[in-house]
Amino acid sequence: MNTLMRRAQHLHHWRTYCIKQCAAVAGNEATAAAKGKTSYEELIDSRHQQAERSIVVQVSSEKSYNELYNYCSRFGRIVTAHHYTVPHEDELHYMLLEYANANEATAAIDSSAYNAELSGHSSVSAGGSGSGVPVRSPFLWFRAAAAAGKRNQSKLSANHKPLPLTTVAGTRPLAQDHLHTLLRSAESIEQQLQLLYEHTRLNDLGVRMRFLAALQVQQAIAGMFPEARAQPFGSSVNGFGKMGCDLDLILRFDGATTAQSERQLMSRLVYHTKENLSNGRSQTQRQMECIGDLLHLFLPGVCHVRRILQARVPIIKYHHEHLDLEVDLSMSNLTGFYMSELLYMFGELDPRVRPLTFSIRRWAQSCGLTNPSPGRWISNFSLSCLVMYFLQQLRQPILPSISAMVKTAASTDIRITEDGINCTFARDMERVSFASRNTSSLSELLLQFFEFYSQFDFHNRAISLNEARALSKPDHSAMYIVNPLEQLLNVSKNVSLEECERLRIEVRNAAWILESEVENSTLTEQERNEQSWGLLNLFKHPEKAVIRPNMFFKPRMVEVSDLFEKSQLNGSTTTPPINYKNA
Ligand code: GTP
Ligand code: MG
Numbered sequence: 404m405n406t407l408m409r410r411a412q413h414l415h416h417w418r419t420y421c422i423k424q425c426a427a428v429a430g431n432e433a434t435a436a437a438k439g440k441t442s443y444e445e446l447i448d449s450r451h452q453q454a455e456r457s458i459v460v461q462v463s464s465e466k467s468y469n470e471l472y473n474y475c476s477r478f479g480r481i482v483t484a485h486h487y488t489v490p491h492e493d494e495l496h497y498m499l500l501e502y503a504n505a506n507e508a509t510a511a512i513d514s515s516a517y518n519a520e521l522s523g524h525s526s527v528s529a530g531g532s533g534s535g536v537p538v539r540s541p542f543l544w545f546r547a548a549a550a551a552g553k554r555n556q557s558k559l560s561a562n563h564k565p566l567p568l569t570t571v572a573g574t575r576p577l578a579q580d581h582l583h584t585l586l587r588s589a590e591s592i593e594q595q596l597q598l599l600y601e602h603t604r605l606n607d608l609g610v611r612m613r614f615l616a617a618l619q620v621q622q623a624i625a626g627m628f629p630e631a632r633a634q635p636f637g638s639s640v641n642g643f644g645k646m647g648c649d650l651d652l653i654l655r656f657d658g659a660t661t662a663q664s665e666r667q668l669m670s671r672l673v674y675h676t677k678e679n680l681s682n683g684r685s686q687t688q689r690q691m692e693c694i695g696d697l698l699h700l701f702l703p704g705v706c707h708v709r710r711i712l713q714a715r716v717p718i719i720k721y722h723h724e725h726l727d728l729e730v731d732l733s734m735s736n737l738t739g740f741y742m743s744e745l746l747y748m749f750g751e752l753d754p755r756v757r758p759l760t761f762s763i764r765r766w767a768q769s770c771g772l773t774n775p776s777p778g779r780w781i782s783n784f785s786l787s788c789l790v791m792y793f794l795q796q797l798r799q800p801i802l803p804s805i806s807a808m809v810k811t812a813a814s815t816d817i818r819i820t821e822d823g824i825n826c827t828f829a830r831d832m833e834r835v836s837f838a839s840r841n842t843s844s845l846s847e848l849l850l851q852f853f854e855f856y857s858q859f860d861f862h863n864r865a866i867s868l869n870e871a872r873a874l875s876k877p878d879h880s881a882m883y884i885v886n887p888l889e890q891l892l893n894v895s896k897n898v899s900l901e902e903c904e905r906l907r908i909e910v911r912n913a914a915w916i917l918e919s920e921v922e923n924s925t926l927t928e929q930e931r932n933e934q935s936w937g938l939l940n941l942f943k944h945p946e947k948a949v950i951r952p953n954m955f956f957k958p959r960m961v962e963v964s965d966l967f968e969k970s971q972l973n974g975s976t977t978t979p980p981i982n983y984k985n986a
Pocket of ligand 2: 639651
């Protein structure tokens with residue numbers, strides 16, 4: 404009984420300790436906030452246009468900036484300038500310059516030299532002595548003034564006062580030590596959650612670089628496919644991406660992610676086309692093979708091209724050495740693109756959604772629940788679905804159901820993929836805006852998330868984001884999350900029984916850890932700076948983090964696992980060993 408009372412006290416402390424900083428999302432304020440919000444398509448369009456106004460120039464060092472700025476200003480007005488480095492044998496330096504309009508960037512690119520000596524230049528074959536085929540792209544190299552001849556040198560003296568240069572150390576993730584020091588310096592778990600989000604999310608430069616990678620592919624094939632569109636999707640654009648995340652790219656020859664333009668509908672002249680193969684999948688595989696060769700043989704910066712054409716969604720993977728970026732290019736999965744739009748909208752609807760998801764993704768990574776390579780473990784995407792569903796099913800929901808978004812769709816929101824998959828839902832943020840009365844703080848939500856899934860009946864229930872409720876599980880998959888856009892499919896079909904059980908154990912551990920962190924709320928500033936507390940304890944490796952002598956099982960948990968039952972049967976009064984390896 405004593406333990407129960409202590410526990411109740413803990414919970415009470417916990418709730419009062421949490422800062423209620425998100426209360427302002429209630430009522431009309433949410434609708435007002437939605438008014439200024441950018442839609443997904445607006446975001447994608449504006450980032451594409453920004454890429455069209457930009458060039459990336461490799462330089463020998465940051466010191467070249469003034470000279471480069473002077474030189475490039477002859478083509479137009481430079482409005483932003485970023486410097487970043489890419490790790491290599493020697494650090495490689497790049498400047499990303501954005502002009503006021505696309506014509507100016509085009510003029511800079513068109514002015515570039517095409518002689519064989521220079522066109523073979525790559526950061527790997529340093530010295531520019533190669534003899535590669537010249538390829539037009541936004542990726543350029545700033546050669547020494549002496550090599551460019553005397554005529555140019557006189558112009559260099561034209562004095563433009565350079566814009567301040569934004570120096571960003573690329574888009575690599577923050578070193579773990581730095582992040583930990585930062586989290587230790589916070590004043591509360593609430594602040595740790597915000598800091599984690601702000602310091603690990605993909606930055607503006609990262610998004611710019613990803614749209615430049617897309618533009619390079621698009622421009623490379625534009626002569627033959629004038630309607631082609633290379634579109635970033637996934638975590639690069641849905642606001643859930645962290646520094647260093649891969650770029651998911653979809654290449655469409657017909658640009659058909661949005662409705663056909665008026666001009667196309669009216670025209671009486673129609674391009675002749677080559678007949679398609681009868682089998683759509685082999686057609687895509689053949690085309691991807693060809694695109695893979697093109698990328699591999701001709702596109703500057705593209706290296707380590709791998710074709711994974713037998714996968715459910717065939718992809719080409721490659722590395723971009725000028726952007727320090729891994730790319731997954733697909734040509735046939737438009738639902739992934741629209742799914743990213745849904746996630747983007749969820750993230751925009753409430754300021755708590757993204758920081759919460761970031762902390763949960765980080766926790767899952769730290770205890771080995773997720774893994775960058777695909778397998779029988781839960782994917783980041785499925786994990787995000789778990790977070791979205793949790794936020795939908797709260798007594799005071801923070802997110803709407805997808806079916807509510809479908810109901811309010813306008814005729815301009817209709818999207819049907821070429822495979823006939825209906826991806827229609829309201830896309831106007833104002834229309835979807837959801838007046839949540841939920842005032843829980845981020846740290847309260849984090850704890851509630853862990854509590855919710857430690858009790859969730861994965862054995863019998865399927866999660867539906869469409870209905871915002873759990874349904875009977877239609878098959879024997881260990882974990883079932885109804886695919887929001889193809890409702891006969893299971894997003895988490897790959898998750899094995901063992902991995903699902905591991906998730907259940909880890910969410911329970913996390914709830915324990917987080918609740919016991921209330922004890923640390925009385926730490927002095929010096930103690931906070933010197934020891935692990937709050938999220939840092941949550942992110943520790945399980946072997947170190949979970950075994951704590953005074954922990955006890957939550958009385959409110961209805962669903963009792965075998966593990967707990969065993970410890971009860973043995974008459975144990977202390978915490979069962981909750982390291983899954985012991986389970
Ligand atoms: P990270 O790459 O881990 O940072 O996250 P991500 O969100 O980019 O995930 P991933 O690269 O695996 O997938 C890219 C996008 O494809 C996701 O954001 C989803 O929008 C979409 N996606 C992934 N898996 C599925 C799926 O099973 N069904 C549907 N409809 N879309 C999916
Ligand atoms: Mg991705």
